[in-house]
Amino acid sequence: MADFMRKVKAFGRKLVESGSIVEDLKKRAGEKQRRIVLCEGEDKRVVEAAQRCVEENVAKIVLLGKESEIKAANPEANLEGIEIINPATSPKLQEYADLLYELRKAKGMTPEQALEQAKDATFFGALMLKAGDVDGLVSGACHSTANTLRPGLQIIKTAPGVKAVSSFNLMIAPAGGNKYLDDGVIIFADCGLNPTYTAEGLADCALATARSAKEIAGIEPRVAMLSFSTMGSAKHDNVTLVQEATRIAKEKAPDLALDGELQFDAALVPEVAALKAPKSLVAGHANVCIFPDLQAGNIGYKIAERLGGFQAVGPICQGFAKPLNDLSRGCKASDIVLAVAITALQVREN
Numbered sequence: 001m002a003d004f005m006r007k008v009k010a011f012g013r014k015l016v017e018s019g020s021i022v023e024d025l026k027k028r029a030g031e032k033q034r035r036i037v038l039c040e041g042e043d044k045r046v047v048e049a050a051q052r053c054v055e056e057n058v059a060k061i062v063l064l065g066k067e068s069e070i071k072a073a074n075p076e077a078n079l080e081g082i083e084i085i086n087p088a089t090s091p092k093l094q095e096y097a098d099l100l101y102e103l104r105k106a107k108g109m110t111p112e113q114a115l116e117q118a119k120d121a122t123f124f125g126a127l128m129l130k131a132g133d134v135d136g137l138v139s140g141a142c143h144s145t146a147n148t149l150r151p152g153l154q155i156i157k158t159a160p161g162v163k164a165v166s167s168f169n170l171m172i173a174p175a176g177g178n179k180y181l182d183d184g185v186i187i188f189a190d191c192g193l194n195p196t197y198t199a200e201g202l203a204d205c206a207l208a209t210a211r212s213a214k215e216i217a218g219i220e221p222r223v224a225m226l227s228f229s230t231m232g233s234a235k236h237d238n239v240t241l242v243q244e245a246t247r248i249a250k251e252k253a254p255d256l257a258l259d260g261e262l263q264f265d266a267a268l269v270p271e272v273a274a275l276k277a278p279k280s281l282v283a284g285h286a287n288v289c290i291f292p293d294l295q296a297g298n299i300g301y302k303i304a305e306r307l308g309g310f311q312a313v314g315p316i317c318q319g320f321a322k323p324l325n326d327l328s329r330g331c332k333a334s335d336i337v338l339a340v341a342i343t344a345l346q347v348r349e350n
Contacts, residue, residue: 029341030057039125039139041065049336054081064121087124096127126151136343140327148326166205167193167315174309187288191297192315202245208318224267224286225260230276
């Protein structure tokens with residue numbers, strides 16, 4: 001255990017010394033040069049983000065909308081290097097409509113309905129992603145979460161073996177770091193998508209989040225299954241659910257550093273862990289926290305953000321067959337650039 005923690009601390013120092021975690025994410029995304037579609041060309045923030053993604057070499061960008069209207073609304077923007085596609089006039093519209101019809105005809109969709117639906121920018125972007133014409137999709141700056149996730153669920157669907165899409169937040173410590181986080185980041189899930197979980201669903205969320213921690217944040221995951229109980233200190237159906245989810249997750253990924261149930265202080269604070277969970281290899285050193293439901297997760301990340309000064313990046317979707325992410329309607333252009341970088345890093349190699 002001591003040798004493992006020395007390696008973790010060394011990695012954390014290396015990450016902090018390398019500069020901004022956000023800049024590191026963008027740099028790693030740029031090395032991949034993924035093709036990401038932004039569905040909301042009518043939004044000035046999205047246009048600015050598209051420009052910055054190209055200028056900062058974060059990703060190749062496809063921007064959906066009418067080119068003439070985008071240029072008229074953003075006369076100062078440099079759109080060189082950005083591919084602009086109008087779904088309603090695209091040569092691929094009929095091809096995508098046919099694809100949508102095949103996917104949805106069992107649900108009663110007609111070819112005519114599919115053609116009309118395919119003209120919607122978010123559906124068009126999801127069809128581009130399904131067809132392999134882009135590597136990832138980002139939307140939601142000026143549309144609801146439902147408008148982004150509905151095409152994802154109907155067209156992209158979940159990855160093999162995944163029963164439900166979940167989300168996570170990348171929580172970045174304020175300047176000066178945090179004494180409990182050697183690498184300056186911690187992952188919270190699920191803070192933005194599923195109100196409740198079954199034990200199996202919570203286990204799947206934990207495993208997906210562990211993968212995200214490694215692939216996106218670049219950290220070696222140590223996963224704490226959170227509860228108001230630590231190792232049986234309380235008895236309740238809610239505790240039993242977390243205990244069962246922990247058992248399932250361990251069975252599915254026996255080599256993963258995952259433990260529970262743990263209270264938050266037992267998960268993060270070595271002194272508390274030594275008292276409450278002395279045999280746990282995760283307690284006192286967790287960097288991935290799985291909340292038992294959306295209420296706890298959403299409250300938890302907002303407390304960390306508002307009182308703790310953490311930067312909350314997300315919620316970031318996980319579990320789709322291909323990367324698709326939703327934005328907050330209050331987002332800034334810089335948030336969109338970061339979402340693009342994360343989406344690019346979520347692309348799995350074939």
